[in-house]
Amino acid sequence: MAATRRLSHSVAVITINNPPVNALSSSVRHGLVKEFGEASKDPSVKAIVLSGASGKFSAGADIREFSTSAMKTVSLEDINATIEASRKPVVAAIEGVALGGGLELALACHYRVANAQSRVGLPEVLIGILPAAGGTQRLPRLIGVPAALDVIVRGRDLDKRRLSINHVPSNPNMEYFLDTAVEKAKKQFRGAQAPIACIEAVRASVQKPYHHGIEKERQLFLSLWATGQPQAQQYAFFSERNVGKWTHPSGGRWDNVKPKPVRTAAVIGLGTMGRGIVTSLAKANIPVIALEQDAQQLETGKKAVNALLEREAEKLVKQGLTPAATLASVCFTLDFAELSAVDLVIEAVYENMKLKKEIFSKLSSVCKPDAFLCTNTSGLDIDEIASVTNHPDLVIGTHFFSPANIMRLLEVVRGHQTSLTTIATAMNLGKILGKVAVLVGNCPLFVGNRLLGPYLEQANYLLEDGCYPEDVDKVLEDFGFAMGPFRMMDLAGLDVGWRSRMEKGLTGNKVPPGTPARQRQGYRYSPLPDMLCEIGRYGQKAGKGWYQYEKPGGRFAQPDPWVKDFLQKYRETHQIRPRPVNPELILERCLYALINEGFRVLEDGIASGPEDIDVIYNNGYGFPKHRGGIMYHASTLGVAKVLDVLDTYYRENPDVPSMKPAFLLKKLAAVGGPPLKEWRTQVGSLVNKL
């Protein structure tokens, strides 16, 4: 786990060797103590170099050990203290990664050298903890408080050049500076405790001698652990890695099916989604052909892609990296024939089945027979789209999230006939594009958007019952959501859902005459969002929706007196007596609607496990990672409690079927609420509908 070799007789090189990332597991720490002790004692050793095997210094503490007794064995900070106190010079030779405890180890050394490609940072905050092996104490001493806060509280990588050009800044108003940082972190990280603990630990580095600071750092770590947030965030971390290990009921898996290379790709449609997808492919150095239907749209799309690539390039230059993607790797065309040789096509036109089928039928005739055909639909039937092609086995859904060049999530949707190679290729493409790809089954709206339905439904009912958009949004944002449901609807555009409801005959002229305004097929229905769309209040892009904005496309949502008046009149018209709804109830209704649909997705076999749902909702819909995910949160609430609340609500509101407790939820409660990692087994015994 750690071994020593000698250079020039007098230099001992201690190398950490714990594949795949040289995590500082208990065995590594023991190895370091032994090797370092021997090198220190050996009079022929004049200097010690610490390094990592396979081109990686260390990715830090072994996160899997945090909840185990292995943490109680030799502590990293004790090792760091020993290294720092060494009379022989100790040099950290950094390659690859020096993250978290890895960097803290390097900070304890007397000197650090790093190659230009190495990633150096303290990302502990991203898994709910703080750098508690001296990082919050040593880094401010090395680079000053403002720069250290930036690295520690945001979990950012350290900019290597900044270290050399920065002189340690003195700040006459340090307390004010730190208090402001706390306020900012509270707003930015919405309920996450780790960033605040990081700032408090750095505060201790300023106020107290080193050993007091270290003690404060340790206390903060322990109290953070007691909040449960680190466990939740670490579950989210590993879930993101586990979803890559996809399995298929036929026995195909991530490790026994080989993806095909994607050397060239094409994107159909240069709207918002298409532009982002083209940029994403270009960034990954995949030459791409972008196709539009008329010259003007092609030109507009080209300008937009250029602007996105320029922005991406600026970001890289700021990080000291050389941008590889340029407009030169994108070819723009109006001609389908130019797609004849590409390995993979991603269709990204608007959500219309007829149009998508026309395109796929055309692609099937112009593309080479083994080209993979992907659709960026956000919820249409993959099998129906595949049915018009000659090779339905090569058709798959690749649901990107907007902006597609930034958002990390990719839902990979398999149809009934999608081949294993097609799945492997799409999942691998996700990885190449730097996304977290999650394999899901084919059902209306797939996983993420399907979950959104009952959640937004409850949010709308809350307005009917007496709340205002800002009340509901505040509760969910305080819980930690990046955005409440009404701000989110305004951002996405209310017309998207409206058009889909019109197509389904839920609103507009297809609704049978005499249908009550607040009912569809005997169930409760809220026409509120339809009414907003009918008068052009589409949300942010229109300058008004559930909120008002400074201008069309403006970003600052302000509560709108018009909406208040509109809701009051609506309640009067429908003789609804508004009643106060307390924040706990708002949270419960929205959250439990989400959770219940999550259980249904699981029992339908659409997601293969709770982690898949959590990764999708965390990365695509702004669920707070410090709460692990929807399903993880349900497991911490306890399935019995979730069932009880849903049962009560559904008994009182039998006209809201989305709140009828899911069968799987009842089953889990009946078997005593097993831990989340056992839920997959319970689902396995239900019918797999894929």
Ligand SMILES: CCCCCCC/C=C/C(=O)SCCNC(=O)CCNC(=O)[C@H](O)C(C)(C)COP(=O)(O)OP(=O)(O)OC[C@H]1O[C@@H](n2cnc3c(N)ncnc32)[C@H](O)[C@@H]1OP(=O)(O)O
């Ligand atoms: C009073 C108490 C005192 C306690 C003091 C503790 C102070 C120190 C704390 C820490 O150091 S916490 C850890 C901080 N480090 C990180 O958060 C880094 C996390 N890892 C990554 O960001 C990435 O994995 C990477 C290192 C950049 C490599 O990325 P890459 O894309 O190349 O590979 P991955 O698929 O992400 O990972 C490969 C493999 O390795 C596992 N893994 C990664 N890091 C860790 C880790 N720190 N501990 C345990 N395991 C780790 C990862 O899960 C993958 O495993 P498999 O999925 O292949 O099984």
